[in-house]
Amino acid sequence: MDISEFIPSAASYQAQTANLIRKFFDTNEITTQQECDEHASGIADQVVSPTALQGQKSYTVIAADESMVIQFRPPDCLLDVADVDIARMTYGRRFVPACVFRESWRGLFVYVMDSIQGEAFAIARQDLYTKENKHILFSTISDYSTFFAVSWTNRPTTPPDIKQIYQDYDSRLAALNDTVPPKFYSKLNTARNQLWRIFDPSHPIVLNHSGLTDTNVHVDKTTGRITGVIDWSGSCLGPFGTSLYGVDMALGFQSVNEWHWHPNHHELRKQFWESLSNIVGPLTDDQISTIKIARAVGLFLTFGYSNGVLVEDDDSRLMYLDVLLGME
Incomplete structure (x- = not known):
């Protein structure tokens, strides 16, 4: 049976991503997407762009050279870096990218992560x-x-x-x-x-x-x-x-x-x-x-x-x- 016609398309994920980004900044009105992008560009020292998929309560961008990912989260959705560290010790660098808390900025918490390929x-x-x-x-x-x-x-x-x-x-x-x-x-x-x-x-x-x-x-x-x-x-x-x-x-x-x-x-x-x-x-x-x-x-x-x-x-x-x- 050919099920290819039922597989969600890349375009459908793009639309979903756009909606999630819009929802994130509608909820977190203290800053804008442009301001987050500019701040992330300063951290990465290069141009950034939104990742192909976004979380329900975060905004994530990737550096142009794909060396790092920068994520913004509100106070009610913090990322537990300790969990990531434990996972990294358990599953290794191959499966778990490194993650560090960078700073608190305009009411959002900023994290920097290793980018993964694929x-x-x-x-x-x-x-x-x-x-x-x-x-x-x-x-x-x-x-x-x-x-x-x-x-x-x-x-x-x-x-x-x-x-x-x-x-x-x-x-x-x-x-x-x-x-x-x-x-x-x-x-x-x-x-x-x-x-x-x-x-x-x-x-x-x-x-x-x-x-x-x-x-x-x-x-x-x-x-x-x-x-x-x-x-x-x-x-x-x-x-x-x-x-x-x-x-x-x-x-x-x-x-x-x-x-x-x-x-x-x-x-x-x-x-x-x-x-x-x-x-x-x-x-x-x-x-x-x-x-x-x-x-x-x-x-x-x-x-x-x-x-x-x-x-x-x-x-x-x-x-x-x-x-x-x-x-x-």
Whole structure:
């Protein structure tokens, strides 16, 4: 099945970016886009321009020589540089660009980051999903395996409070009983009843990215290699596998009306598991089963909530939950 016509175009992302920039400066009236650009140009000592994608509550520009990225954030949306530093120590420079707090300027907080090559997977998807580039997409999925394997290997040196994390997960899953439609009850109950398995001492507790979407993973569309992962603020310790939805985001996408899987998504998903097992050591059936439980838990906690608030039963996030829970 040809799904290329449903893939969001670069033009659609450009329009979205323009709207987000306009919204940012409508909300933060103390300064203008031109003033931010001029200030960033002074920091970079060269011309800057807005990045292809923008966050919901930030304004980001990139230097002309692509050596650095400069980001402006309001006080209610600060970037936790410590989170980025921890992620960088865990995942390494290949996957996590450096970030430093520069200054407070006109009511905004300014951060300077290393630029990463390539473009967001969301934008590169049009190229990666062509039949001719099937082998390139396989390289991308192999790199997802490498990315997750790094966290499996580089676990926190200081043991976290497992009991507290468990109680947090359990209470959040329990709260979903009151908001998700009945069709989710069976899988929600299974996730909660099996929660103990992903907190067993034999299962790794790792640093998880809190928003591993196709806009935060950057790739080189000519090779398929992942060039970096951005937006690490809010990353947290938890069971391995709870952010595996990131792989799903590479294997499919949401159009206006429905979800579309890549025609070879089963084959690609199989490759992911094989590559992961080869890197971290042979995974037993029980280990894979436990990781899949963690994936389901992660799906409920990611798409059952929006910014920490329970979603309503008509929220579009529940569509993602429905589709992704249906694929194991």
